[in-house]
Amino acid sequence: MNIGQxxxxxxxxxxxxxxxxxxxxxxxxxxxxxxxxxxxxxxxHVLRFINRARELGFGIDPIRELLSLWSNRRRSSAAxxxxxxxxxxxxxxxxxxxxxxxxxxxxxxxxxxxxxxxxCPILGALEHP
Amino acid sequence: MNIGQxxxxxxxxxxxxxxxxxxxxxxxxxxxxxxxxxxxxxxxHVLRFINRARELGFGIDPIRELLSLWSNRRRSSAAxxxxxxxxxxxxxxxxxxxxxxxxxxxxxxxxxxxxxxxxCPILGALEHP
DNA sequence: GATCCACCTTACCATCATGGGAGGGTCAAG
DNA sequence: CTTGACCCTCCCATGATGGTAAGGTGGATC
Numbered sequence: 001m002n003i004g005q006x007x008x009x010x011x012x013x014x015x016x017x018x019x020x021x022x023x024x025x026x027x028x029x030x031x032x033x034x035x036x037x038x039x040x041x042x043x044x045h046v047l048r049f050i051n052r053a054r055e056l057g058f059g060i061d062p063i064r065e066l067l068s069l070w071s072n073r074r075r076s077s078a079a080x081x082x083x084x085x086x087x088x089x090x091x092x093x094x095x096x097x098x099x100x101x102x103x104x105x106x107x108x109x110x111x112x113x114x115x116x117x118x119x120c121p122i123l124g125a126l127e128h129p
Numbered sequence: 130m131n132i133g134q135x136x137x138x139x140x141x142x143x144x145x146x147x148x149x150x151x152x153x154x155x156x157x158x159x160x161x162x163x164x165x166x167x168x169x170x171x172x173x174h175v176l177r178f179i180n181r182a183r184e185l186g187f188g189i190d191p192i193r194e195l196l197s198l199w200s201n202r203r204r205s206s207a208a209x210x211x212x213x214x215x216x217x218x219x220x221x222x223x224x225x226x227x228x229x230x231x232x233x234x235x236x237x238x239x240x241x242x243x244x245x246x247x248x249c250p251i252l253g254a255l256e257h258p
Numbered sequence: 259g260a261t262c263c264a265c266c267t268t269a270c271c272a273t274c275a276t277g278g279g280a281g282g283g284t285c286a287a288g
Numbered sequence: 289c290t291t292g293a294c295c296c297t298c299c300c301a302t303g304a305t306g307g308t309a310a311g312g313t314g315g316a317t318c
Contacts, residue, residue: 004294014295015277023275034284036295045256052255057230060275070252077249081241084251088234091227098224101186105217112210120206122213123199126181127174133265143266144306152304163313165266189304 003029006039010047017047025050025060025067058087132158135168139176146176154179154189154196187216 007014020026029037053063069075111121136143149155158166182192194212198204240250
């Protein structure tokens with residue numbers, strides 16, 4: 001199948017597929033006589049795997065490792081778990097940072113009258129720490 | 130004062146100050162005879178304002194608006210509040226997305242044995258939706 | 259007055275993953 | 289043979305920042 005169908009079946013855009021190939025995340029696709037990339041069901045399977053990993057927020061390099069582990073029958077589940085756990089910590093850290101910002105913003109927004117007058121604790125907080 | 134001191138006093142790196150000037154977030158600084166940028170206390174005050182807004186996750190364009198409101202004596206607090214509220218919604222949305230991802234990851238990590246055997250529900254979940 | 263270090267300047271490249279678009283080739287149906 | 293939907297490669301843009309290169313400046317010390 002052509003790249004467009006692989007894209008539709010996998011949820012990975014053609015643009016992304018070409019990109020993944022260019023950075024070596026995917027093996028270069030076989031080509032037809034007209035130089036069109038040609039994909040198999042198996043390729044779509046891999047693309048779906050990548051897509052789900054991206055949806056879980058894994059970056060490209062971790063996905064490289066995931067793919068390598070996935071195709072390695074002698075992998076240890078510990079290696080996979082450790083990769084995912086590290087990623088989870090990263091996410092949790094980002095959530096914590098955003099929560100803090102959200103908390104501050106929520107307080108300020110609540111304190112602000114939101115009327116026609118210029119006085120505003122939000123600007124006040126930005127001006128004076 | 131030179132850019133380095135303005136950077137130290139405001140918490141905005143020299144690099145960032147030059148960048149903000151280049152994109153028009155800051156007025157071009159006065160220059161000394163040697164073409165060095167020269168800053169006043171007032172400039173540092175503005176830089177601190179920008180820095181705090183960045184720390185609260187505001188993007189550059191919203192900060193442009195915040196600066197404009199800040200310097201406008203006839204602003205309405207409603208305008209500031211609306212800007213902050215929109216930003217807060219954005220943050221809350223991002224948190225929600227990350228929470229969802231974290232929840233999934235946490236479940237998978239818990240289910241994974243993390244031993245020497247290859248069987249791993251994390252890879253399984255990536256493979257089969 | 260020479261030297262040295264810390265500072266300043268501009269300019270370009272990298273990040274991270276993706277989309278957009280230009281300019282052009284290919285294929286199948288009408 | 290034309291049309292439209294594909295496909296190709298290549299380049300640019302994103303957002304905000306850091307890194308680095310190559311060179312000028314300022315003030316202190318020898």
